[in-house]
Amino acid sequence: MSVDLVGFLGVVLVAYVVPGPDFLVVVRAAAEAPSKGRAAALGAQAGLCVHMFAAAIGLAVVASRYPVVYDTVKLLGAAYLIYLGVRAVRAARRAVQEQRPGDAAAPGGPDVGDCPARRPAVEGKAAARRWRSGFTEGLLTNVLNPKAALFFLSVLPQFVDSNGSLWRQILFLGILDVLIGVAYWFVLVLIAARLRALLARPKVRYRWELTTGCLFIAIGVGLATAA
Numbered sequence: 297m298s299v300d301l302v303g304f305l306g307v308v309l310v311a312y313v314v315p316g317p318d319f320l321v322v323v324r325a326a327a328e329a330p331s332k333g334r335a336a337a338l339g340a341q342a343g344l345c346v347h348m349f350a351a352a353i354g355l356a357v358v359a360s361r362y363p364v365v366y367d368t369v370k371l372l373g374a375a376y377l378i379y380l381g382v383r384a385v386r387a388a389r390r391a392v393q394e395q396r397p398g399d400a401a402a403p404g405g406p407d408v409g410d411c412p413a414r415r416p417a418v419e420g421k422a423a424a425r426r427w428r429s430g431f432t433e434g435l436l437t438n439v440l441n442p443k444a445a446l447f448f449l450s451v452l453p454q455f456v457d458s459n460g461s462l463w464r465q466i467l468f469l470g471i472l473d474v475l476i477g478v479a480y481w482f483v484l485v486l487i488a489a490r491l492r493a494l495l496a497r498p499k500v501r502y503r504w505e506l507t508t509g510c511l512f513i514a515i516g517v518g519l520a521t522a523a
Contacts, residue, residue, distance in 0.1 A: 343438025384509030
């Protein structure tokens with residue numbers, strides 16, 4: 297097996313550096329909690345594995361030959377990105393409300409989270425919910441992105457040896473792509489985690505959520521209306 301590793305690595309690094317839906321999902325999740333950011337990164341790479349195996353067994357070829365398949369995936373992906381955008385905009389509105397003293401929660405009975413005996417269980421459940429949420433967002437964002445499928449369909453074959461086993465070479469390059477992505481996303485999560493204190497400020501959080509929400513919606517609309 298002979299593959300063009302140098303050329304492939306160059307294309308992959310450029311693809312990761314250019315911000316896209318995965319980038320927004322991972323950074324936004326990491327700003328909420330580092331564990332959620334890592335989960336979103338793993339979810340995105342799991343979605344990449346789906347495209348990799350689809351390309352290796354020829355499903356991506358079927359999608360390219362039948363436009364209705366591609367269009368369906370494109371519209372589902374666009375709808376999901378718009379959904380994430382709306383959620384971010386709503387989070388921005390909540391950030392604005394937190395700035396108003398009158399909107400503070402009224403005092404009431406004791407919060408179960410304040411009970412030392414139950415705090416570990418509550419925190420554990422919250423962490424599990426964040427992890428599942430982050431992983432699901434990363435997975436769906438990548439799986440429903442037809443550009444990721446087209447990457448494996450059109451880009452990877454440019455770096456393989458036509459005289460060798462195509463599916464083995466695609467799997468090899470795909471796994472390499474996934475491993476590079478995990479390393480890149482985890483570094484990004486570390487950077488975003490260091491900015492958590494800044495992003496936790498209501499005004500900054502408002503601008504961040506509103507900006508990412510608008511970007512999600514714009515990308516979703518653009519994906520849906522692209523020819």
